[in-house]
Amino acid sequence: MGIVINGTTIETDENGYLVNLEDWTEEIAGQLAEGEEIEMSDEHWSLVKFLRNYYDEYQIAPAVKVLTKAIAAEKGMDKKEASEFLYGLFPKGPALQACKVAGLPKPTGCV
Structure with a gap:
């Protein structure tokens, strides 16, 4: 499975x-979106x-609770x-859709 960008197939899971x-690139993110x-x-964005x-800092995608708390604080x-x-x-x-667009693994746990 995959998506095609400029004639190159980028591998995706099921x-x-x-x-x-x-x-991951912003162009790939646009296509995933x-x-x-x-x-x-x-x-x-x-x-x-x-x-x-x-993800770079913790090597894991945040659960939706963590994401919600961080966005609440930021905004x-x-x-x-x-x-x-x-x-x-x-x-x-x-968590699910945004992680997909961000090129991150599917979050586990409380999503």
């Missing part, structure tokens, strides 16, 4: 997540960058507002 995290029917805005930085929202904000960006699940 759920559409990148097999090799090093393959398109496959999820998401039109990337500055807010989407900001979240993708947050997830990639978190001065309460957790409910942050959750609604995240689901507004990634309606099928902010």
Whole structure:
């Protein structure tokens, strides 16, 4: 399985997540988002960058609770507002969809 960028096939797993995290580029992210029917805005890109930085630091994708808490703190929202904000960006699940677009492995645990 995979997606094709400029004639090159980028390998994905059965759920559409990148097999090799090093393959990720913003162009690939755009194509992954398109496959999820998401039109990337500055807010989407900001979240993708947050997830990639978190992964670089901890070597794991954050669970949705961690993600919600971090976004709430960053944006001065309460957790409910942050959750609604995240689901507004990634309606099928902010951790699952956003991690896919960010080129990260599928999150485990509480998603």
